[in-house]
Amino acid sequence: MTEWLPTLQTETPEDAYELAIKLARVAVKKTQSDAEAREALRADYANDADALIAVSHVVAVNFATIAAANSYWRKS
Amino acid sequence: MTEWLPTLQTETPEDAYELAIKLARVAVKKTQSDAEAREALRADYANDADALIAVSHVVAVNFATIAAANSYWRKS
């Protein structure tokens, strides 16, 4: 998993949002490195409202970081 | 779901709040892409105080980001 995060700069807010999801997932991968084990858990959280809201929370924190890194894509 | 987030700039704080809710929902959609499965979960979280508070928390984090992006709509 080399060079998976070359920069926090993104062209658009949408790209940033995708990157925020990626950041959230990498922490999970690095804690549970077994892909099968992760896949087995997927059914759990994908059908659990609390887990889905928690995922959304982590994405929100990462998105905040990336948005700040891009100065919120303000037109200067 | 193309061009769902063209900008973080909003006219008013209320528009920002709506966008914050949208941001919270998109992370859920991207984790559970099955609309029926999401609908099935709706009864769970809409009638669970803890889940509703958790949703409000995620919206708060997203709103913070969008508010900063708009320099808090301060009159300059």
Place this chain on the structure above:
Amino acid sequence: MTEWLPTLQTETPEDAYELAIKLARVAVKKTQSDAEAREALRADYANDADALIAVSHVVAVNFATIAAANSYWRKS
């Protein structure tokens, strides 16, 4: 629920705190739009320590946003 959030500017920190509570509640209202359903849940969270702490957390996040929006009411 039009014009419920015309501005993040408040006269005092206390007004900001009230607004932070309002922001926390609106996300709940927009997720569970049935007033009776919300009222039914009230007994749950108002008598549950964990839920009350969680509410306080959401208010804290919103208060941070509003305080920043007001430059912390510093005397310039």
Place this chain on the structure above:
Amino acid sequence: MTEWLPTLQTETPEDAYELAIKLARVAVKKTQSDAEAREALRADYANDADALIAVSHVVAVNFATIAAANSYWRKS
């Protein structure tokens, strides 16, 4: 409960920490206004590790806000 939060400015970081605790408590009071009900819950959270950690989390968020409001008491 008038004038409970006249300012976010404090003389010292310790005063700020006390204010952060106060902010955390006020949200609880405004959600559960019955003092007896709150007292009844006290035994619950004061003897529950998860609840105590959650309280500490809310205080941390409020402290961050107050510290920023005071420019971290940096000597200029």
Place this chain on the structure above:
Amino acid sequence: MTEWLPTLQTETPEDAYELAIKLARVAVKKTQSDAEAREALRADYANDADALIAVSHVVAVNFATIAAANSYWRKS
């Protein structure tokens, strides 16, 4: 517990991290003032993965505050 937090300025990031842990603990102490009661809870959270992660979360929030207070120890 007087003068336990004279300043947020630290010499190094490591000192800041220790201070972040201290900040997290003080909120617990001020909520549960009985040292024996706290000690009794220790076995609970020290052997519970969820509690340990929650502790780490609170430390992270406090560390963010202290790091900002020190301008991230950037060499100017």
Place this chain on the structure above:
Amino acid sequence: MTEWLPTLQTETPEDAYELAIKLARVAVKKTQSDAEAREALRADYANDADALIAVSHVVAVNFATIAAANSYWRKS
């Protein structure tokens, strides 16, 4: 565990992410100092979706701090 955090400056965002994970782990180590006890808990959280999401959340908070410390690696 001396000199484990000499600086928050990193060459790349990826190095920052690794450091964010390290920061998250140190708080756990300092709360549960027994390596065997920590190892025993590993099976718990590595196979629990909620715990993995919570870990990702802590990493996100630490990453935000480190990213700010590095001015988001913007090319000036």
